[in-house]
Amino acid sequence: MTPACKRLKQQNIPYSIHEYEHDTHCTNFGMEAAEKLNLNPNQVFKTLLVTDDKSTFVAIVPVTSTLNLKKVSNAFKVKKLHMADPKNAERLTGYLVGGISPIGQKKGLATCIDDSAKEFNRIYVSGGKRGLDIGLAPQDLLGACHKAIFASIKED
Template sequence: MTPACKTLKQRKIPYDIHEYDHDSSCTNFGNEAAEKLKLNPNQVFKTLLVTDGKNTFVAIVPVTSTLNLKRAAGAFNVKKLQMADPKNAERLTGYLVGGISPIGQKKGLLTCIDESAKAFDTVYVSGGKRGLDISLTPQDLLAACYRAIFANIREE
């Protein structure tokens, strides 16, 4: 049981586990999950860490999109953002890149979920390790993440 699953269980937030065989040569983790679990890729969200140089934030966007750093900066009320260093992301979250869950991270980081999640009854995010996704409602994802908000932060 990953920290993400433990957190959801402790908070009594309903979720389902979806496991698949992760191909170690694959680096496009979100698309791999969508493909192997036969899911609509617009419902599968990736967890990205960004920084303004002082603070680190969590941005959650569909695997079919890229993160718009300017919109994300506006959502977090900072001037400018850049992608966080992967080693720093692993240290702050306690998860390995490719398996970073937005839930149950080691350090509470302000989180923004792309508003497109609200269009679905269920969304999928990493469960805390490669080859493990969890599904839950967008509102439950919002409740499970640290000080989370919805905003338009994706770019098609």
């Protein structure tokens, strides 16, 4: 059981576990999950870390989309953000890149979930390791993440 699953269980948040065989040659982890689990890719969300070199934040967008750094900067009310270094992302979250869950991270980081998540009854995010996704309601994800908000943060 990953820290993400433990956190959801502690908070009595209903969720489902979806496992698949991760291809070690695959680098597009989110699309791999959508394809192997036969899910609508618009409902599968990736967890990205961004930083202004003082603070680090979590941004959650559909795997079919690109994060808009200007929009996410506005959402967090900071001047300018860039993608966090993968090693720092692993150190701060306690998860490996490709398996970074927005839930149960080692350090509580402010989180922004793209508004498009609210279009669905259930979305899927990494469960804390490659080959494991968690399905849950967008509002439940909001409650399970640290200082989480919804905002429009993907490229249009």
